[in-house]
Amino acid sequence: MPQLSSGGGDDLGANDEMIAFKDEGEQEEKIQENAFTERDLADLKSSLVNESEINQSPHAVRRGQQGEQRGFPEKHREHLDGASKHQDGGMYKTQAYPGYPFLMLPDPYLPNSSVSPNSNKVSVVQQSHGMLTSLLPYSNEHFSPSPPHLPTDMSQKTGVHRHHSQDLSGYYSLPPGGVGQISPSMGWFPHSLMLGPSGMHPTGIPHPAIVPHTGKQEHDQYDRGMYMKPHHVEAKREKEPKKPVIKKPLNAFMLYMKEMRAKVIAECTLKESAAINQILGRRWHALTREEQAKYYELARKERQLHMQLYPTWSARDNYVSGKKKRRKREKLQDSNTDPGSPKKCRARFGLNQQTDWCGPCRCVPSNHPHPHPHPHTPSPPPTPQHRCRPTTRPPLSSHSTI
DNA sequence: AGTCCTTTGAAGTGC
DNA sequence: GCACTTCAAAGGACT
Numbered sequence: 001m002p003q004l005s006s007g008g009g010d011d012l013g014a015n016d017e018m019i020a021f022k023d024e025g026e027q028e029e030k031i032q033e034n035a036f037t038e039r040d041l042a043d044l045k046s047s048l049v050n051e052s053e054i055n056q057s058p059h060a061v062r063r064g065q066q067g068e069q070r071g072f073p074e075k076h077r078e079h080l081d082g083a084s085k086h087q088d089g090g091m092y093k094t095q096a097y098p099g100y101p102f103l104m105l106p107d108p109y110l111p112n113s114s115v116s117p118n119s120n121k122v123s124v125v126q127q128s129h130g131m132l133t134s135l136l137p138y139s140n141e142h143f144s145p146s147p148p149h150l151p152t153d154m155s156q157k158t159g160v161h162r163h164h165s166q167d168l169s170g171y172y173s174l175p176p177g178g179v180g181q182i183s184p185s186m187g188w189f190p191h192s193l194m195l196g197p198s199g200m201h202p203t204g205i206p207h208p209a210i211v212p213h214t215g216k217q218e219h220d221q222y223d224r225g226m227y228m229k230p231h232h233v234e235a236k237r238e239k240e241p242k243k244p245v246i247k248k249p250l251n252a253f254m255l256y257m258k259e260m261r262a263k264v265i266a267e268c269t270l271k272e273s274a275a276i277n278q279i280l281g282r283r284w285h286a287l288t289r290e291e292q293a294k295y296y297e298l299a300r301k302e303r304q305l306h307m308q309l310y311p312t313w314s315a316r317d318n319y320v321s322g323k324k325k326r327r328k329r330e331k332l333q334d335s336n337t338d339p340g341s342p343k344k345c346r347a348r349f350g351l352n353q354q355t356d357w358c359g360p361c362r363c364v365p366s367n368h369p370h371p372h373p374h375p376h377t378p379s380p381p382p383t384p385q386h387r388c389r390p391t392t393r394p395p396l397s398s399h400s401t402i
Numbered sequence: 403a404g405t406c407c408t409t410t411g412a413a414g415t416g417c
Numbered sequence: 418g419c420a421c422t423t424c425a426a427a428g429g430a431c432t
Contacts, residue, residue, distance in 0.1 A: 248425045253410035257426065273427040274408040281409040296411095303412080315413050319423060406431075415422075 246313050249302040252295035
């Protein structure tokens with residue numbers, strides 16, 4: 001748990017994390033990040049425009065970023081990884097949150113616990129596809145070092161099973177008239193026993209973490225149908241009686257994205273998620289430790305709740321078969337070694353026909369330490385400092401510019 | 403219709 | 418134990 005406030009001066013890697021930021025000039029950026037929005041937009045737009053004008057390649061921006069990210073110090077990532085690995089360790093659960101005493105108390109979502117309906121603070125995001133999302137009130141009240149209401153309230157209600165739209169309405173309060181505004185990521189996990197065969201809650205609100213089992217596209221469709229009139233949902237279900245999938249609980253950054261996406265969209269008038277995510281990634285790094293702690297805490301609760309509700313669930317359940325993926329990769333590799341023209345090769349990887357190497361790594365010659373003259377001749381193995389990964393993201397630079 | 407892109411973090415896999 | 422991979426969200430772009 002890297003960014004959490006140590007409170008009493010313990011170090012969980014959080015200090016290291018911050019030091020790492022400072023070492024890498026992040027501090028300066030943090031100051032500058034305050035004047036984000038306009039610059040984000042300007043940078044992003046100009047980069048998009050420039051790239052499109054120069055290269056007319058849909059991957060031009062990606063290449064540029066990869067070029068930057070290529071310089072990302074592994075050390076930093078290790079910090080993150082190492083720190084995150086502490087998260088579920090004892091430190092996290094006990095000492096890591098000296099300022100969060102409620103963590104030592106019974107989980108609010110345990111069958112014998114509950115939370116109190118005493119807050120009306122809520123952020124409601126109108127998703128572009130029409131789904132309303134109720135977000136946790138990320139007020140300081142909720143995430144103050146000693147949330148005053150939580151432990152007390154939790155202890156007041158006992159023996160009541162968690163009914164999300166009521167019990168959680170305190171902690172995850174609903175806005176006026178916001179009946180269906182339940183976020184998949186904010187802890188709205190009704191008990192599995194309360195769900196119907198396709199993840200429907202008795203209230204008629206489908207469980208957001210449960211979606212049909214047929215891939216991303218249907219996830220979207222299902223999401224869009226979440227608040228359809230019941231008979232529509234019913235008809236849809238009859239048509240597609242597919243095995244529901246329990247989705248992963250959202251991590252801190254995902255929760256942050258969910259909350260801030262609409263804001264960024266509004267500020268930047270951007271719609272492309274990839275671009276928005278870049279901005280959000282930068283903003284995430286610009287957050288203070290305390291601000292991030294809100295989301296880490298929230299994510300922890302999410303995981304905890306998820307674990308309670310679906311004790312047998314494993315992230316592996318949603319993995320596409322490793323073999324299947326490997327086959328896909330191998331197939332791609334085969335096609336890369338398949339004789340063909342450099343032109344076709346560049347086209348396949350969205351490279352500029354004039355300026356780009358046609359190798360699978362998409363790096364432009366100018367920033368590539370070991371050029372791929374042509375994929376048909378085997379590329380030299382990636383160096384530890386620079387790994388070319390065409391299908392997965394390269395090491396991320398925490399201070400990469402858009 | 404399906405996949406990619408882009409971000410971070412959690413968790414799984416494989417050595 | 419480490420490095421690597423997959424998946425969570427989102428929606429436009431691309432195949």
